Amino acid sequence: MHARMHQPVPPSVGAWLRADFPDASEDEILDLTATRELTADDGSRVSLDDPVIPGGFYWFHRSVPPEERVPVEIGIVHEDEHLLVVDKPHFLASTPNGRFVRECVVTRMRVERDDPDLVAIHRLDRVTAGLLLLSKRPETRGAYQTLFQNRRIRKTYRALAALPPAPGAESAGDAGRGLAQETTVAEVPPGWAACRATLLHKESGDRQVREVPGPPNSRTEARLVRILEEADLPIAPASATPRIGEFELTPHTGRTHQLRVHMQGWGMPILGDPVYPVDLGPDPYDLSSPLQLLAHRLEFRDPLTGEGRVFDSRLTLVPTRSQLEK
Known part of the structure; x- marks a missing residue:
């Protein structure tokens, strides 16, 4: 479809293709008509010199560039x-x-x-x-x-995050979090639970979603499930190693990055997050520091049988050495 409906209509189909797909070579564009792969919505053949029909659909197959295999299994x-x-x-x-x-x-x-x-x-x-x-x-x-x-599915996530230091202890990482003190949690004792409802907003071109003043459009419940023991960690904890908590997160809305933003808002960004609190611009093929966030459980009533369905993930979260040493 001619995607820029708010702009002047290009003089021809060829001009539209060259404008919308600047990375395509001239040979690739010419091949669309030579191989009869470029068609209109009714299946008729389209020439590059044909005028663009505003609101019309044009169909063709683009070759997919080579992709490096991600070395993980489903x-x-x-x-x-x-x-x-x-x-x-x-x-x-x-x-x-x-x-x-x-x-x-x-x-x-x-x-x-x-x-x-x-x-x-x-x-x-x-x-x-x-x-x-x-x-x-x-x-x-x-x-x-x-x-x-219709939000008739209950989703439960698990996440790992460094707990705030004990009262009176200093944390070198606090200054770098860039979080307003009044929004953070001072202490997370066993059994800690909280609910966060805020207005989330994302600026165009910005990867980060931010909490801003205004009526809430997102809501998350959180509960500390446990504090990881030494046996759960890939390295023996040192005096500087933060305590790591495993949290159960239940989103009641489905906003982009909601759980990640809300955990950061509590002052406990999820371990391994490449965007919060600082956007690191990560390499998508760098698998060394996984985000410690897991879609753990799905619960719903089957719309076909009326049966209650519960599915639990078989995956677990384990912090990496680098995440503990930061």
Whole structure:
């Protein structure tokens, strides 16, 4: 479709393609007509010299650039006639998006299972691990998608974060967090629980979502599940090693980066977060420091059978050495 409807209509289809796909070579554009791959919405062949139809659709296949394989594997949690429930690993996209077309859960599963009907019913951020539901049958897909649209699915996440220092102790990292003191938590005792409801806003071109004054559009419940023991850590804790807490997070809204922003707002950014509190501009192929956030449980009433369904991830969160030594 001519994507820039608010701008003047290009004089020809060729001019539109060259403007919208500046990275495409002239040979690639010419090949679209030479191979009859460029068609209008009714299937008729389109010439590069044809005038652009405002609001019209044009169809063609673009070649996919080579992608480096992400060295992670997808775990199968459950499968039935209608659903495939998988454990998405860290660093693997849920669906084709931008630079990752082949290297995502949906494409991998379609290829491995020779099943083009597989579609993700929802999505997880590429850096988040855990449960992802895929639909196997187009005729029942809408019923499951409606569960997410109407928020009739309970999602529970687990996250690891450094706990605030004990009262009176100093923390060298506090000054670098850039957090308003009144928004942070001074102490997180065993059994700590809280709810955070704030207005989240993202500026165009900025990867970070920010909490700003105004009526809340996001709400998260958090609970400290446990404090990790020495046996849970990849290194023996030193005096400077922070205490690491495992939190249960329940989002009641589905805003972008909501859990990550709310944990930062409490003064406990999730370990391994490449964007909060500081956007590090990470290399997508650097797998050395996974975000310690896991989509742990999904609960819902099956729209086809009325049965209560509960799925638990088989993945666990383990902090890396580098995350503990920072």
